[in-house]
Amino acid sequence: xxxxxxxxxxxxxxxxxxxxxxxxxxxxxxxxxxxxxxxxxxxxxxxxxxxxxxxxxxxxxxxxxxxxxxxxxxxxxxxxxxxxxxxxxxxxxxxxxxxxxxxxxxxxxxxxxxxxxxxxxxxxxxxxxxxxxxxxxxxxxxxxxxxxxxxxxxxxxxxxxxxxxxxxxxxxxxxxxxxxxxxxxxxxxxxxxxxxxxxxxxxxxxxxxxxxxxxxxxxxxxxxxxxxxxxxxxxxxxxxxxxxxxxxxxxxxxxxxxxxxxxxxxxxxxxxxxxxxxxxxxxxxxxxxxxxxxxxxxxxxxxxxxxxxx
Numbered sequence: 001x002x003x004x005x006x007x008x009x010x011x012x013x014x015x016x017x018x019x020x021x022x023x024x025x026x027x028x029x030x031x032x033x034x035x036x037x038x039x040x041x042x043x044x045x046x047x048x049x050x051x052x053x054x055x056x057x058x059x060x061x062x063x064x065x066x067x068x069x070x071x072x073x074x075x076x077x078x079x080x081x082x083x084x085x086x087x088x089x090x091x092x093x094x095x096x097x098x099x100x101x102x103x104x105x106x107x108x109x110x111x112x113x114x115x116x117x118x119x120x121x122x123x124x125x126x127x128x129x130x131x132x133x134x135x136x137x138x139x140x141x142x143x144x145x146x147x148x149x150x151x152x153x154x155x156x157x158x159x160x161x162x163x164x165x166x167x168x169x170x171x172x173x174x175x176x177x178x179x180x181x182x183x184x185x186x187x188x189x190x191x192x193x194x195x196x197x198x199x200x201x202x203x204x205x206x207x208x209x210x211x212x213x214x215x216x217x218x219x220x221x222x223x224x225x226x227x228x229x230x231x232x233x234x235x236x237x238x239x240x241x242x243x244x245x246x247x248x249x250x251x252x253x254x255x256x257x258x259x260x261x262x263x264x265x266x267x268x269x270x271x272x273x274x275x276x277x278x279x280x281x282x283x284x285x286x287x288x289x290x291x292x293x294x295x296x297x298x299x300x301x302x303x304x305x306x307x308x309x310x
Contacts (some may be wrong), residue, residue: 009043010072012036013051017069021059044095074141093291094123096292098142103130104231105250109305110146110296116307119294124288143283144292146300149273155302160278161293164302165271166248168208171261176241182264183244188223189265195234198227207246208270217270248272250304 016025016036018114026033044051051065061069080095107130118124135145138157146163154160170183176193183189186209196204205225206219225243228234231251237262238245255261263269277296283289299306 008035009039009046010076012039013043014069014072014076016040016059017065018051040251052065079132091287093121093288094118094125095288096125096127097144097286097292098127098129099144099146099292100129100131100135100137100140100142101146103132104143105248105304106130106146107147109250110300113295113299113305113307114292117291121291124291126292137280142280143224143289144277144279144296146296147278148278150278154278157281158278159277159281159284161297163275163277163297163300165274166250166302167269168248168272169252169263169269170244170246170265171238171256171263172244173239173241173260174262176238176243177262177264177295178194179241184265186220186265186268189244193225194222195237195243195245196222196224196227197231197234198224198229201292208272209268216255248302250302253304278283 011291012025012029015028016022019025019028022033022036022040025031026036029036040259046067047063047064049068050062051068053060053062053122054106077096101107101116106128112128114128129142132148135142135147137143137145138155148166150160180192183192194207196207198204204221204224206221208217210216211218226237228237231247234245234247235251235255237243238247239255244264249256252261256263277293277300279289279293284293
């Protein structure tokens with residue numbers, strides 16, 4: 001059995017950590033500063049650890065306090081969500097939900113979809129981060145992630161949905177093609193300016209070319225006119241007429257439609273990494289998570305958002 005003693009002082013502790021002082025926490029909770037201070041002291045005595053650094057000017061969490069804060073906010077959040085989910089199966093999406101998106105794809109396509117949803121649900125509060133690194137939703141407390149690439153086998157704690165494989169094409173500006181001509185073969189690229197993705201170690205990433213056999217591809221490193229460690233940076237260089245790049249269709253969709261970019265070597269285009277949507281199974285029944293999963297699943301794909309231009 002769980003002892004009720006473990007719950008005592010948690011709300012005080014979280015409030016003090018959020019407000020940054022005993023006085024502000026006391027005002028928020030309609031208590032005296034003395035009551036707040038004594039409550040924190042009792043909690044520290046029970047845990048046998050110091051939770052706050054106290055000086056005359058500021059109050060800050062110790063390392064142990066930071067760890068305990070993360071746990072406490074998670075527990076309080078889950079209690080809140082449990083109450084909301086019990087109240088009504090068809091409750092309106094509301095409350096905080098954490099979402100992590102790939103940097104470029106997320107800003108261009110996933111973020112506008114989420115913003116569209118919160119227009120209709122003003123009580124929904126997405127907390128959105130952008131990263132291309134590996135993210136562990138369970139450890140980092142993230143409800144939903146969108147990832148380009150991902151695990152071959154997803155852990156049992158996560159649900160996931162395959163959104164499609166991104167398509168890599170070769171493209172250039174009309175001005176560049178007019179000046180330098182249109183390449184017809186892979187070998188022609190040796191005589192063209194190539195805008196490649198440059199890794200942090202300074203080495204250019206190889207380009208992929210469709211192979212002779214169906215669903216096959218070949219890799220080749222092209223001499224770089226310029227190497228840029230960011231896909232949106234590559235796009236900027238190509239639009240400015242600095243050469244040809246291999247880019248995903250979700251990144252260049254609008255430019256191709258507007259005619260500011262043209263596709264070349266279309267017969268050598270290839271499929272790239274898969275795009276996946278994943279989420280914590282323990283949270284998927286919550287109305288706010290369900291609503292986000294539905295709109296993302298319905299509107300995201302390998303070429304970007306299906307909602308049209310924003």
